[in-house]
Every structure is written in C-alpha cells, then in structure tokens.
Amino acid sequence: MKIKTIIIFLLLSTNLISQDKIELNNPSFEGISRCCTAPQNWEACGNRDLNTPDIQPGHFGVTNEPSSGETYLGMVTKDNETWESVSQRLFNQVQSGKKYSFSIFLAHSTTLISQSRVTDKDVYYDKPIKLRIWGGNKYCSKIELLGESSLINHEDWRKYEFQFEPTKNHTFILFEAFYKTPTLMPYNGNILLDDCSGILELVEEIDFEEN
Numbered sequence: 001m002k003i004k005t006i007i008i009f010l011l012l013s014t015n016l017i018s019q020d021k022i023e024l025n026n027p028s029f030e031g032i033s034r035c036c037t038a039p040q041n042w043e044a045c046g047n048r049d050l051n052t053p054d055i056q057p058g059h060f061g062v063t064n065e066p067s068s069g070e071t072y073l074g075m076v077t078k079d080n081e082t083w084e085s086v087s088q089r090l091f092n093q094v095q096s097g098k099k100y101s102f103s104i105f106l107a108h109s110t111t112l113i114s115q116s117r118v119t120d121k122d123v124y125y126d127k128p129i130k131l132r133i134w135g136g137n138k139y140c141s142k143i144e145l146l147g148e149s150s151l152i153n154h155e156d157w158r159k160y161e162f163q164f165e166p167t168k169n170h171t172f173i174l175f176e177a178f179y180k181t182p183t184l185m186p187y188n189g190n191i192l193l194d195d196c197s198g199i200l201e202l203v204e205e206i207d208f209e210e211n
Contacts, residue, residue: 020201022092024173027065029073030211035059036046037145039073042074042086045140045174047074053084056192060125061111064089064192067157068105072194075126075177080117081186083129085176087140090199093171094135094146099202100164105157106149107192116188132178133162135170142167142176151180163202 025041036052038044044052056074058063066072075084094100112125128151134142149163177191 008053012040021198022090022094022201023198024090024196026027027198028070028071028194030071032056033058033071034072038086039071042073043139044098045085045087045176046082048175051082051084052077053086060192061113062109062192063111064107064109064155064157065103066194067107068195072192073105073175074109074112074192075186076112076114076191077129077177077179077189078125079123079188080113080187082117082178083177085140085174086173087136087174088140090170093169094166094173094199095169096120097167098165100166100203101197101200101202102147102164103132103159103161103197104193105195106152106160107157108152108155109190109192109197110155113160114188123128123187125190127187127189127203128180130178130180131160131193132176133164133172135166135168136172136174137170138172140174141172142174143170146170146173147190148178149159150203157192180189 029039031039035054038179053072077083116123131149133147146164
C-alpha cells in the first residue's frame with residue numbers, strides 16, 4: 001500500500017497526463033514525384049481521370065521546397081466545380097465525445113499552370129483555397145467535418161493546428177481541397193500539404209488540492 005501511494009504521488013506531482021496518439025501512415029506524403037497520383041498509403045478520391053492529386057514538387061510549375069522529407073502533396077480546385085482529396089484508414093478510430101488535436105504544414109504555389117476544364121486552355125491555378133478535414137467510415141466518405149483551415153495564400157510553409165471533438169466514431173480521415181465559402185463561382189486554386197502530426201487525444205488535467 002505504501003508503494004502504491006508513492007507512485008500516485010509522483011504522478012500527480014509531475015502533472016503527467018495520459019495521452020493516446022493515432023499515427024498516420026506516410027504523414028509527409030513521401031514518394032516518387034509524379035503528377036496525377038496519390039502517395040503511398042493514401043487513396044485518391046473523386047474521378048481518377050480528372051481529380052487526382054500530385055506528388056510534388058516538379059509538376060505544373062510547382063517548385064516549393066518540401067517542409068519535411070523529399071516530397072509533399074499538391075491538390076487543386078477547378079473551375080468546373082470539382083476538387084481533389086485523399087483518404088486514409090486510421091490505425092485506431094477517433095471516438096465520439098473525445099477531444100483531439102492535429103497539426104499539418106500548409107502552403108500555396110503561385111506558379112501552378114494546367115488546363116482549364118471549362119476553356120481547355122492553360123491557366124494559372126493560383127487562387128487561395130482551404131483544407132477541410134473529414135471523418136468517415138470508409139475510404140473517401142465524408143460523414144463529419146472535423147476542421148477546416150483559413151484560405152492558404154502564402155508560399156512559405158506554416159503550421160496549422162486543429163482541435164476537434166467528434167460526435168461519431170470514425171475509422172477513416174479525408175483531406176479535401178476546397179474553395180472559399182460561400183462560393184459564388186468555382187475557381188482554379190491550389191494547396192500544398194506536408195508533415196502531418198499524429199492525432200493526439202487530449203486528456204483534461206485534474207487539479208488536486210493539497211490537504
């Protein structure tokens with residue numbers, strides 16, 4: 001009994017808090033730089049002929065250096081009202097009623113040029129767009145919006161942090177490029193993603209009064 005009491009006291013005195021982390025597979029989107037394909041361990045969503053992300057840099061004029069590793073993910077929105085997204089199965093589900101935190105580095109390219117799906121001419125996909133994060137129960141499903149960034153209009157990498165509390169259990173996560181909302185007209189934009197953290201469960205600290 002005395003040993004147990006000492007252990008409890010040490011834990012409380014150092015403010016240790018139990019936290020569980022769900023690690024992502026290939027969190028910095030590493031792979032062979034190529035267009036029109038998702039990195040290993042990520043599933044491209046949408047029409048594979050029209051809406052497939054790219055492993056950057058080196059394609060469509062994108063030259064930003066990676067934030068981490070050798071490559072990163074590039075996704076776009078298009079003027080024909082389509083956009084790109086990727087999905088992954090989680091090692092452990094995020095659970096309803098629990099609080100989580102997550103971070104990712106985001107940037108924007110001002111030099112991305114590709115064909116317009118409306119005019120068939122080469123145009124700049126250079127307008128700022130946002131990242132939306134969804135939870136789901138299968139690849140590419142969007143059951144619950146867990147978070148969204150502001151519009152990303154900077155070429156340098158910046159860390160964005162999210163906190164969310166799901167109302168349902170989710171075994172899949174989806175990252176989606178999306179327009180400014182509300183959207184009056186669809187437009188050509190891009191967003192770059194790199195260096196995801198794990199999904200960390202937040203445990204509230206309990207204050208203990210000394211007797």
